[in-house]
Amino acid sequence: MTFRRDGSEVAALKNINLDIATGERLAIIGESGSGKSTLALAIAGLLPVSSRVDGRIDWFMPPTLGAKAPPSVLPDISPARGEIGGVAGGSLLAISVIGESGDDGVISPLAGEMSGRTEGGVTERQPLKFNTAPSHIPRGGRDIGFVFQDPSASLDPVMTIGKQIAEVARTHLGLTWPRAYVKAKTLLERVRLPDPDSALRAFPHQLSGGQKQRVAIAAAIAAGPKLLIADEATSALDTIVQAEIVALIRRLVAEDGMTLLFISHDIALAAALAERIAVFRYGELVELGVTAQIVGAPAQAYTRTLLDAHIGLDAKPLLNRAELQA
Numbered sequence: 513m514t515f516r517r518d519g520s521e522v523a524a525l526k527n528i529n530l531d532i533a534t535g536e537r538l539a540i541i542g543e544s545g546s547g548k549s550t551l552a553l554a555i556a557g558l559l560p561v562s563s564r565v566d567g568r569i570d571w572f573m574p575p576t577l578g579a580k581a582p583p584s585v586l587p588d589i590s591p592a593r594g595e596i597g598g599v600a601g602g603s604l605l606a607i608s609v610i611g612e613s614g615d616d617g618v619i620s621p622l623a624g625e626m627s628g629r630t631e632g633g634v635t636e637r638q639p640l641k642f643n644t645a646p647s648h649i650p651r652g653g654r655d656i657g658f659v660f661q662d663p664s665a666s667l668d669p670v671m672t673i674g675k676q677i678a679e680v681a682r683t684h685l686g687l688t689w690p691r692a693y694v695k696a697k698t699l700l701e702r703v704r705l706p707d708p709d710s711a712l713r714a715f716p717h718q719l720s721g722g723q724k725q726r727v728a729i730a731a732a733i734a735a736g737p738k739l740l741i742a743d744e745a746t747s748a749l750d751t752i753v754q755a756e757i758v759a760l761i762r763r764l765v766a767e768d769g770m771t772l773l774f775i776s777h778d779i780a781l782a783a784a785l786a787e788r789i790a791v792f793r794y795g796e797l798v799e800l801g802v803t804a805q806i807v808g809a810p811a812q813a814y815t816r817t818l819l820d821a822h823i824g825l826d827a828k829p830l831l832n833r834a835e836l837q838a
């Protein structure tokens with residue numbers, strides 16, 4: 513996975529092979545520039561046209577019946593050159609990114625070879641070849657919800673909170689405006705925003721940072737996505753609000769049976785939330801394991817360095833999950 517920059521290509525992800533199980537909470541950690549966001553954007557189909565992906569993403573879960581798929585959303589779900597397939601299995605996603613060496617021995621064991629796969633040299637976004645019916649292609653906003661770091665950037669400053677959430681429900685679920693507003697209010701209650709009736713009519717600038725992130729989460733889950741990607745969703749918040757948002761995400765993921773991809777540079781937050789942790793460095797997957805193993809007995813020296821840096825900086829608990837209240 514490379515970006516074109518100043519006439520040359522910058523490798524952002526190399527030789528990644530990662531399965532995400534349905535319903536699991538997987539954290540991706542690593543320092544700045546390690547490729548965490550690039551992976552998340554690739555899954556959500558949000559990579560810029562300057563990107564080139566040699567690899568594929570297999571999506572194993574069929575879409576929810578009765579879901580509305582606006583035609584305009586379909587072409588945008590996939591990376592510039594990824595592929596998405598639908599194969600029954602225990603995984604939700606299988607990600608295979610081929611490295612600079614061209615070693616393609618990273619195909620998911622759950623996915624068969626796909627017909628129509630093409631390789632090499634494409635630098636612009638182009639129509640994708642799918643080996644599955646269009647109705648099985650995951651749609652951003654509908655099957656995949658995305659929470660970004662800065663809620664101020666993801667919310668429209670001149671649109672009421674209620675309309676922003678209702679619009680997601682209207683677009684992806686085909687609800688009428690009145691029904692979509694009812695759903696928006698329910699979602700504001702679920703994310704525990706105080707006074708949801710007033711909040712429906714409020715504008716983003718009238719809310720605190722933590723409240724805005726609750727609204728962004730409500731919008732991200734409004735269409736009932738199967739996969740929720742939270743990309744540094746707590747990084748702009750203070751420590752107490754961070755813990756509240758982590759607890760909120762965990763509760764919502766459990767209530768709705770979502771799969772969670774939690775991206776963070778903070779190993780303590782990742783440990784508080786995730787069942788497995790993947791450690792990224794320089795665009796490569798350094799280590800992947802269950803949280804207790806990564807935190808208690810890391811196999812890689814780099815993971816130990818991340819842990820030591822955390823312990824040296826502050827003493828936030830690494831595995832104390834009980835204290836988090838949504």
Ligand SMILES: Nc1ncnc2c1ncn2[C@@H]1O[C@H](COP(=O)(O)OP(=O)(O)OP(=O)(O)O)[C@@H](O)[C@H]1O
Binds near residue numbers: 542543544548550
């Ligand atoms: N749009 C882009 N154009 C060119 N290069 C990019 C682009 N986006 C990311 N990169 C490069 O890809 C690499 C991975 O960046 P990425 O943002 O995925 O890392 P990250 O681990 O998410 O970092 P951070 O925690 O700071 O967001 C970096 O070298 C970065 O400079």
